[in-house]
Amino acid sequence: MFRRLSLRLRLSLLLGAVLALGLALGVGLLVLHAGARVRAEADGATRLARDLVEATLPRLDSAADPQAEIARLLADARRLRHVRVTLAGDEAPSKEDVDRTPQWFTRLVLPNAAVIRIETGRGAILIAPNPADEIAEIWQEIVWLAIGGAGIAVAAFGLVSLAVSRTLRPIATLAEGLQRLERGEHSMRVPADGSPEFVIIAERINALAATLQRLDDENRRLVRRMIHVQDEERKDIARDLHDEIGPFLFAVRAGVGALARHATAPGADPSRLAEDCARIDAQIAALQQVNRRILGRLRPAALEEMGLDDALQALAQGWREANPNVAIVLSLDGASGDLDHAVFGRSRPNTDNVIDSKSLERALREKPDSTFSQRALDEETALTAYRIVQEGLANALRHSGADLVEVTVTHANGALHIVVEDNGSGLDATRPSSSSGGLGLRGMSERVGALGGALTLGNNAQGGARLTASLPLRGAAGR
Template sequence: MDASGQFGAVGKRPTALRQRELPLRGIALAGSLLVWIAMFAISVSVVIWHARDSVRRETESAFMLAKAAATLTLPTAFQRRDVMAEATRIAADIRAQRHVTAELRDAAGQQVQLPAMLPVPVENDAPEWFARLFRPPPMQDVFPITQYPNVLGLLEIRTEPSDEIAEIWRDLTVLVPLLLVTGLLAVGSTMALTLLVVRRLNQLGAGLERMRIGELDAQTPRSGLAELDALGEGIDTLASHLARERAENRLLQGRMLSLAEAERARIATDLHDEIGPRLFALRAAVEQARRQDVSPELAENLAAIAAHSDAIRDSARAAIDDLRPSPDDAEGLEEMIRELLIDFGEAAPQVAFDLHIPEALPEPGESGRIAMYRFIRESVLNALRHARPTHIAVDIQTEGRQIRARVCDDGPAPLREGRRGLGHQGMRDRAAAIGAEWLPPRRDGGMTVTEFRMTFP
């Protein structure tokens, strides 16, 4: 079970689905802003509705009280009193009250100057558009000032809610900033919590990504959020299970490769022990027959038999070389590779071989050692058989827990995919069996390059 193979398909989402996805931070920000705007609009609407009703009721109440006071206190037309002076005092008293105002005019229609009365009217600093929003329908009433038989003037009483509207304006100028600050704090808190959750989700995603590439030993960090920590523990448990499964699979693959190597060695031995002596006996018999006095036709047939026996011998030797097992298992990977290239150098002296290998090459395990050895051997053999190179370089590098081998030759371009033989298929299958990666030959800088990458335990 290869972790990278399992999670590679899961981690890739269809493009059409990804285009419809929205980031959680954007959703949280838009949602919190919409909720705050709705709450702000509702709060302000409720305040305005109640304030308008309050202004209407208070101005009506104040108007009725002022009207009753004027009715009860104005002198009658038959009293021998200074009626205009009394009306002036009453008008001044009404003007001093909240939510109402009064004007006194004489018989000629001229406005009578009223004395200033406490309390001082509240300054009206509300803008006109705001005052129009809260101002209720106006109410007014006129009382004639008479002293029989003359009409001395008129007392007019009107509603004047400017002071109440000014107070509402000042209250709202305090309330609205408070609502704004409260909304910003709420949005900020929501975004902070969202960022915390997103950060934790990103950490969990990073853990899944490590699982996808095969790193199963890393633990996901804890955030203190119970639900997300439970999810992280589940991911860690899954990673541990996959690590155990991978270890068991690698052990089984190692055993399978070992059995395959043993079978290859047995077949090579059988070829050498069984076919070799018979071919030698056949060749000896043919040579003995050719030394006797035979007809030209029979001599020609014996020569053909000798040629065919030589061809079979060469084919058997090539097969035995291909099936020849790797060096002694007691040797390390570095010794195995060096001995392999020495053998190739003796077999192909016209080719220059270079080997670049780290000073401390880690041991990738039995199956990894066999797979790496077979890859290098098969790649060099392919180059020697098909590319006619003058230079072959073997480069081995390590990075973290990954080991990479590159075989480069200066022969012509590699064969097309459809013409690759069983050797390439064998390398591909061997890499897949141990969770490694084999890259087929490609041209790079005038060289034919093939690579083998695997992760060692």
């Protein structure tokens, strides 16, 4: 049940319990020492009364009126506190005998003292302790202590409850802020009020809200970017279909029409029919190449057919054929654990192992299974790695003016590491990112980030551009 109480009520109850315990302890100590106080006062008063009576007895024999002397003695003795002095046979209760305290308390502290009897020859004088007034005084002290302690406890309870309420007031604001965050109101901020501890919590909540708001903005930007990329890809495909496939289809249709006319004409010339068929076949072959190029932009077929390393070599060879004056050095993490190098294009300085396309094809057929194939990269990681190299080569060959591009793909620490660098002019901050297949540097960075990787772009020590990326191998076994 105590766990269900609020923190304010818990603290207030704990404080009240401590104050009540302290008050009970104080009252208990007073009650514990009350008996000793009463006995000490009663014993002192009894001795004083006995000394007074014994000092007066010698004067009784010489007194003209002994009874009057005894009466004066009794009158003087009645002025003494905590003691009763009477003649034997005259033990009527006095006002001091009136019970002014609870009986249980009186019985608890009342001493068991014997009555002192002094014979005078004219009657006996009785001296008995009478601590009623002392007991009443002690009881009043206890009552006032209890009243004062209770008042202090109530005041402290109220003050502490008020202080705790004011101190814990920011909790409601913080809880409301968290609820608003849960509802998706990431633009909200909570006031940093109250004690330093609550100020720290409020600052953390505001930082969380700012981060969530930034992520919301980033998500909206990514959605807009995705829609834009999709639209651009559709435009590119539509343009290719219209500008490249359309003319080929028109040419094929025209060739078929010419073939039909020549075939049905009287005295048809077989050589002319063969020319028409060859022309149509050439148009279809060109159409197939355009179709493969468009499909390669959408999804590289070599990646599924040959694996990542062979697809990268085919990609490098394709760029080399389009840029014969640029050397492309491709270094892959080989099956032996060393880097396998392939150089495409003209020889760079200190590089003599240039191979042509026929040597490449023969090397691909004879080359053992690569480490990447053995690791069975998941489809998304392999495609992303391919796109990174594709984008890096496109940027280097189109914008940097480089005559040497080096591509390194290695595996270490459960991740695929990709480096594309050139010896060109380096980065130009005034030029926007290029786009390759609808995916520019920004889109590529977003794609890498979605896989839990990282991508950086900068200049190398020679001043050329350097693109680095790391992709976690989610479906691969570590080395």
